Amino acid sequence: MAAPVPAAARPAAPVFHPRSDDRPFAEAVELGGVLYLSGQIGEAPDGKGLVPGGLESETRRIMERMGQTLRARGLGLDAVFKCTVMLADIQEWPAFNAVYVSYFKPGRYPARSAFGTTGLALGARVELECLAWAG
Secondary structure: OOOOOOHHHOOOOOEEEOOOOOOOOOOEEEEOOEEEEEEEOOEOOOOOOEOOOOHHHHHHHHHHHHHHHHHOOOOOHHHEEEEEEEEOOHHHHHHHHHHHHHHOOOOOOOEEEEEEOOOOHHHOOEEEEEEEEOO
């Protein structure tokens, strides 16, 4: 039987950063120096549906929202090291990339996965979740 790990040697407990609305998920959770950002869609600033204009507009709004979440914790997009992209139509991958790359410095693009899906919240064209280094 293994000896118990002393409390001082255990990682700190997760820090939950709640949303400002009543949705059943955190805006972000920090654990072990990593900030796990919940998936974002291109939701309008008033919270009533998506921004108009399709994938490009939704992607810009997502990146703005990610930036706000990071800034609230003293971070920027440079801290992002991994993203997962969910597209309602994988054929829109090039259009997503055209907007996405403008938010990162060349040579500092996060590791990333992308896949097509059969549906996203509110009928969004794209959803993005990211991990950022907060340590």
